[in-house]
Amino acid sequence: MSIASMTGFARAQGTTGPWRWSWELRSVNAKGLDLRLRLPGGFDALDAAARSAAGKLLSRGSVSGTFTIAREGETVSVTINQPALEALIGASREAGARFGLAAPSLDALLAVKGVVEVVEAEQTPEDAERITKDAAAGFEEALRSLSQMRLKEGAALRAVLAERLAAMSALIAAAEALPERQPEAIKARLTEQVRALLDAAAPLDPDRLHQEAALLAAKADVREELDRFTTHIAAAYDLLDTGGPVGRKLDFLSQEFNREANTLCSKSNAVALTQIGLDLKLLVDQFREQVQNIE
Structure with a gap:
C-alpha cells in the first residue's frame, strides 16, 4: 500500500x-x-x-x-398574449380615430407589460x-x-523522505566512527578531567570525586542516543513501506528524531560530534516539513 x-x-x-x-x-x-x-x-x-x-x-x-x-x-420560451395584443390594437385604433393620433408601432405594442411573456425552462x-x-x-x-x-504526489514525497532517512543513517554511521568516541579517547579525556579535579586548590571527597567521574563518563557516552536514532529510522522506513494513512505516526517519529538530535548536541564533547548533531537537526526539520503533507 x-x-x-x-x-x-x-x-x-x-x-x-x-x-x-x-x-x-x-x-x-x-x-x-x-x-x-x-x-x-x-x-x-x-x-x-x-x-x-x-x-x-x-x-x-x-x-x-x-x-x-x-x-x-434553449433555456427560455417566448409567448404573445393574443387577447391582450388584440385589445391594445383595438384601443389604439379607437383612440386614433377619436383624437386623430397616429397608430402605434408593433414594437410599442409588444413592449407593453403583459403582452410578451418570457418563461424560463424549469427543472x-x-x-x-x-x-x-x-x-x-x-x-x-x-x-x-x-x-x-x-x-502520485505521495510517491514523490516517499522518495524525498527516504533520501532524508538515508542521510540521517550516514550521519549516525559517521558519529559511530569518530575517533573522539573510541574508548581510548574517552578514557584519556576522563583521566585529564579527573586530574584537573585532583589538582584543584580545595581537596575533594573521594565519594564526590567518584560521582563527578561517573557524570563525566555518562555525558561522554552518546551510545543510547545513537541507538535510539537508528531504531527510529528503521521504524520510519517500515511506515513508508507499509503505506496508508501514516502521516501522524511519521510526524511523531520526527519529534523523536528532533529530541535525540538535541540530546546528542547537548552531550557532545567534541566539535565533530556537535556538527553531526546540527546536521541531523537540519535533516530532521526537512523531514518533518515534508511529513506534514502525508495523509
Whole structure:
C-alpha cells in the first residue's frame, strides 16, 4: 500500500438530458478529513452521498468541492398574449380615430407589460432526481482522480523522505566512527578531567570525586542516543513501506528524531560530534516539513 499526499486537484463533468454539470475538487493539508461542498439549490441530497464516498477513500485532508450545473440549448420560451395584443390594437385604433393620433408601432405594442411573456425552462423534480444520481457518480469519479493524484504526489514525497532517512543513517554511521568516541579517547579525556579535579586548590571527597567521574563518563557516552536514532529510522522506513494513512505516526517519529538530535548536541564533547548533531537537526526539520503533507 502506498502513501498519499493530502494535496491534489480533480475535475469531472457530464450531462443529464439538456443539463451539463461539473465537479471541481481541491485538497490541502489538514489534521483530519474535512469535506466542504458548494451546491446549487435543490441538490442537498448530494451532500450525504459525497460525504459517504469521501469517507471510504480518504482519511485526512481539507477537501473543497464545487458543483455547477447549466442547461444547454434553449433555456427560455417566448409567448404573445393574443387577447391582450388584440385589445391594445383595438384601443389604439379607437383612440386614433377619436383624437386623430397616429397608430402605434408593433414594437410599442409588444413592449407593453403583459403582452410578451418570457418563461424560463424549469427543472422538474424528475430532472433533479436524474441529475442527482448522475452527479453522485460524477463525484466518485472526481474523487478517484483526486486520490490518484494524491498517491502520485505521495510517491514523490516517499522518495524525498527516504533520501532524508538515508542521510540521517550516514550521519549516525559517521558519529559511530569518530575517533573522539573510541574508548581510548574517552578514557584519556576522563583521566585529564579527573586530574584537573585532583589538582584543584580545595581537596575533594573521594565519594564526590567518584560521582563527578561517573557524570563525566555518562555525558561522554552518546551510545543510547545513537541507538535510539537508528531504531527510529528503521521504524520510519517500515511506515513508508507499509503505506496508508501514516502521516501522524511519521510526524511523531520526527519529534523523536528532533529530541535525540538535541540530546546528542547537548552531550557532545567534541566539535565533530556537535556538527553531526546540527546536521541531523537540519535533516530532521526537512523531514518533518515534508511529513506534514502525508495523509
